[in-house]
Amino acid sequence: MVSIEDLTIAIPKAGPVVRQLGGDVEDLAFFLTAMKEGGINASQGANALKSGLASLINPTKTASESLAKMGVNLNSIINQNKGDLMGIITEFGTAINKLDEFSRQQVLEQVFGKFQYARMS
Numbered sequence: 001m002v003s004i005e006d007l008t009i010a011i012p013k014a015g016p017v018v019r020q021l022g023g024d025v026e027d028l029a030f031f032l033t034a035m036k037e038g039g040i041n042a043s044q045g046a047n048a049l050k051s052g053l054a055s056l057i058n059p060t061k062t063a064s065e066s067l068a069k070m071g072v073n074l075n076s077i078i079n080q081n082k083g084d085l086m087g088i089i090t091e092f093g094t095a096i097n098k099l100d101e102f103s104r105q106q107v108l109e110q111v112f113g114k115f116q117y118a119r120m121s
Contacts, residue, residue: 002032006042013046017053023085040119048119052112053085056092063110070103072096074111 010032011025018028028049035045059067059074067074072095081087096104105121112120 002029002036002042006032006036009042010046010049013043014049014053017050018085021053021057021085021088022083027085035119038119044119048116052116052120055112055116056088059111063107066110067107070099070107072099072107 010028015028031049032042032045057078064074077091078088081091096107108121109117
């Protein structure tokens with residue numbers, strides 16, 4: 001469970017990014033809860049969200065091309081869900097869940113990078 005202290009730590013770090021992408025405090029708390037259940041503290045989770053969401057909405061050319069080869073059109077997902085953070089996350093998750101486990105892990109690493117990959121997965 002996410003505490004008030006966790007939110008106090010996370011909101012200044014990741015709140016503006018979540019808000020700019022169409023999310024709210026409830027969405028931030030949702031992500032933090034998932035991360036906390038995975039053993040990631042609020043500060044690390046907020047930093048992972050901040051950089052991970054930026055990587056998701058602005059993927060590298062290499063990541064976009066690799067995803068396209070696997071049948072996932074990330075740019076289409078982003079454009080169809082502008083202003084709907086949970087829509088982006090949900091549709092991206094649905095798309096990569098169709099991949100085998102190894103391919104899914106490759107996708108997550110390519111999109112989020114080596115450092116945030118474990119936290120964002």
